[in-house]
Amino acid sequence: MRRALPSASALMTIGAAAALLVLVALPVAFILLQAVFPEFARGSLAGAFSRLPMIVEDPRLLTQTRNTLVLAFSVMLGCLVFGLPIGVLRGLFDIPGARLWDVVFLIPFLIPPFIAAIAWMMTLQPRGYLFQIAGFDMGRQLFTFAGVAFVMTLNLFPLVYFAVSRSLEGVGGRFAAAARVSGAGPLRAFWLITLPLSIPGIAASLLIVFAMAIEEFGTPAALASRTGFEVLVTGIYNRLSDFPIDLNGAALGSVILMCLVLAAFFVQNWVATRRSYVAQTGKPANLDKAQLGLWTVPVLLLFTVVATVGVVIPLAAIVATSFMGTIAGGLSWDNFDTRHYQPIFRAGSRAAQALVTSGWLATVTAFVTAAIAAAVAVVVVRGEGRGRQAMDALSVLPNAIPAIVLAVGVILAWNSPFLPVTLYGTTAILLVAYAAILLPYPIRYAVARLRQIGGSLDDAARVAGASQPQVLGHVLLPLMAPSLIAAMMLVFAIASRELVASIMLAPAGVRTVGTFVFAQFEQGSVQTGMAMSTIAIAITSTILLAVNLWLDRRGGSAFSG
């Protein structure tokens, strides 16, 4: 039995490494090859490096790079403003309806970003819903740089909220309590103890916001073209969707994106590892959160304001649009009509198939990515030597490439005629892409969490006679569970409405929620697109709410260590 232990650990390392290599490194390698060899997709190595100078010479690429950076930083700041206060409050205080707020702030992930952008457009533009209700419009404000950053912030601020609140819960009230006992005031304890200890979680979430902001396609595509600035992703998309297609230029743009995100990652990594942030030592933590007391009403008001702007308004615009007989009819009861839902509820309709397909794809993706992430986190945080570093570098790679380019990498890699069997042309290829695209979230969450769990716990368990798998199963996994489950919910939410990779990879005859909605907006009816979004958001919210209620039922202790 003893002898089998190292091999179990080795197996886990090998399995996690293999998963990362196949899911992530393979498509990235093909993209790099495409960037270096312009004719690679046609099977030729001619003209190697001939187009690489474009990266520093092409004025359009430079402008796009600058726009991308400015936008990503603005969105990061915006997410701090929107997400940090409520995240801190949620993490440290007993907020009435805490689990419900969690579900509310998950909703932005359920709304496809370009649908959210359209909803804001239909609300704020001249003669939009705001004008119909209040008699004025904000089209001038929306179609500006600040407007784009604002809408993107509303899509992404929940990342900061969840990371901050989970991280602070992990830190617990115990250290702050120790500081208070030593004479520090509550504010001082927060600034000197609690906040610094939760920096890995906050930094991780900011990295993800940064990566998502520069990867985001829907919002800039819907709004930025009106304001006249192009970002790298829309540039890459245009190179891939405008005829003739420029795979090489798209690959070059992706290389710039990868560099930007890798730089962000190293900053985050430096912040996260330069000191020890061990906050989980196994000693009984004080799980009782502080009471808000007199502050209950103002805090709830703040939550309500954020939820109204971030969730209620876009959601209301989507739902209202789905029930409109005609767009021109506007917000009036005469114009109320359910006919745009009919094509969705028809038995065996393509819309129903799309819902089923997206549902099981998102579920499987959530479990697969969580399993891989747990293994990767253990290797990255607890492992030693070169394998650990290689794994760390591999795990950040999917962050560094936009979904659309990863999809092209998947096509290039999996569509080679030399493969005897390929997943390409089957629905399984979507799983491969979703897992690769969404792996960063569970990995970041799990790694940040594991960094807070002291290695002494493992040692104690080993001393007590536990085998390595037992340490993993009975100590580390339960301790990582809150972060893993939060990440799985995030993965499920994003995967269930994933668009770009689905468009590129879904085999003929297979539709997902994202591609169905997109097709409706492009060719069908805006209202049916909004109706499908409404249904998908309702189903996903219900599932997430159920998971949250179940967690509540299990009691916090099982999961919050």
Added chain:
Amino acid sequence: MLRHLTLAATLAAGLLPAAALAQSITVYTAGPGDLADAIAEAFEAETGIRVNVFQGTTGQVMARLEAEEANPQADVVISASWGSAVDLHERGMLMEYVSPNAAMVPDFLKHSHYVAQGISALAMAWNTQSGTPRPADWSDLAGPEFRDLVTMPDPAQSGSAFDLIVGLEAARGEAAWELLAALHANQMIVPGPNAAALNPVLQGAKAAVFGAVDYIAYGRAEQGEPVEVIVPDSGTVIAPRPMMILASTANPDAAKAFIDFTLSDAGQALVAETFLMPARTDVEGRRPGIAELTVIEVDEAAASARRDEIIARFNTVMGR
């Protein structure tokens, strides 16, 4: 129980490679999606051949074809841009086939390797409740009544908008560019592809689209939106939608049957249903046909060659 069966069937159908099903073909098609589904269903009912449809924009379809070049998946491709068929043919990717049902398709809409499925025309889509005077010609949209109220699809994203610029240039020379400059001076916006240009007009944020794809606007009008399709007497361009069989197909007979069906009476009736002009002259459309339009001839090959130049000039004129 039924739900579980449906789920299992969906899973099985999704996970099996398309080739494993005895008789099936894969069709990559530009929109409209409803048309693709309707034709697929009718074809399946008539022949028993299963049709796997991938529906996207022309750009997405072409991107997929290029990315899959090493291992092609599609049998039949339907694009919204005639130029893309010309290009695929030049690269030797198409199979020669002339359907017997193409006899009534006019010569300029067919070729030994591709044939039109249907035709759209470029038009002005005008919101009748916008409080603006009904425009009669393209140039009316540059007038003061339409200041800040006009949208245009981006020619870089909409092949048909590109064709319109080429057509106007062919018909008017430099005056076409002066018109575009006047539209820009009149605060016209270029928000994206066709739908992005039309949607602000439906809500009333804008009053008219310069260069709307007509069948989409007709479809919205049928749903009750107050939008009128106006084709200027001074002329417009048409955008035939080519159907073609890829040379790499493993099911040439099924693919040919699909082309035949789309050009049959039943198939063309479905095309007409979506407000496209049917390719066959003997099938009646639900809207004005080619004979009722002043069509500007466009040399597709020459225009394709000048594509970068034209888009660059358009962007300069639009101050982008």
